[in-house]
Amino acid sequence: MSHSLDIKRSAYDNSAAEKPARGALLTAIIRLLSPNNILIVDAPNYIKGFRYQIYCAAREMKVRVATVYVLTPQEQCRNWNKLREGDDKYSDETLENLFLRYEEPSSMVRWDSPLFTLLWSDESISQSTLNAIWDAVEKGKVNNPNSGTVATAKAPTDALAVLEKTTLSIMQQILSSQNGFGGVVTLSHTSPVSGSTRLKLILPSRNVTLPELSRLKRQFVTAQKKAITLGTIERGSVDWSEEGVGESLE
Known part of the structure; x- marks a missing residue:
């Protein structure tokens, strides 16, 4: 044509x-x-x-x-x-x-x-x-777009709420799943958006205290809030679903 x-x-x-x-x-x-x-x-x-x-x-x-x-x-x-x-x-x-x-x-x-x-x-x-x-x-070779011109996904308006809700849910499940011997535990989280999500964690051979988990949660949330402001992280676009936040915490 x-x-x-x-x-x-x-x-x-x-x-x-x-x-x-x-x-x-x-x-x-x-x-x-x-x-x-x-x-x-x-x-x-x-x-x-x-x-x-x-x-x-x-x-x-x-x-x-x-x-x-x-x-x-x-x-x-x-x-x-x-x-x-x-x-x-x-x-x-x-x-x-x-x-x-x-x-x-x-x-x-x-x-x-x-x-x-x-x-x-x-x-x-x-x-x-x-x-x-x-x-x-x-x-022939296909040239990749310049990273500076590629559109990046922006954080949704409820990103902070998703972040807080998901991390709190995971923290509570860690507390209830501890047995003092450590090992692999499977955590689950259900949301109307992404459905049921399962995460596998390796717990230490002692019970992690609530203050320890709270401190780790605050550190993680603080780091992710910077990503919410920028819309991206160093490794690429942020997955703001509950599953994505949970995997980041893992």
Whole structure:
């Protein structure tokens, strides 16, 4: 399926017209990006900053990227342009300006990699090169989104209540399950949200006193309150269900 934005060649005559044209192209790219589609952006992606924007958009969608650079002599481009008519043709001044502003892709930068450089003649493209392009699209590395741009789950409004209720329930069950010999005990907690939750704890070979458990509970709750404020912890998003809080306490 092909999509055309009907961007005129005259849009590249000046920066005032080119900027919204590039914006429309990027918007269309983001809209069409999908792990289930192969999207070919056949456009004058001659600015490395714009190619980086495409790379970032693909990375956020967790899709593979590859750059195909069709190496063509400037004189050949001029000849092709002369054969065009109407809106399909660049003005001579615009074409020469594009030559000057063109920023060649490089395999040394991540937003242009993997880079496949092809000669303009179709006959020069080997089957092995075509296979390599296909493998990059179908089996290539998927870049993970930048951790700074990944949305993190925020703590629900009842997070503090869940925290207090669950830790108190676990503390009470520890007190009632102690036998003075230690070992593994199974604690349970039931809530209307997550249902029945079971946790296994190893108790020491002595009875833990109420003041000791209360102190540990306060330390745990204080640490988790900081996570509630931030919405995340060092190891990732916080699971604010009763089961998640219980497993953290364990």
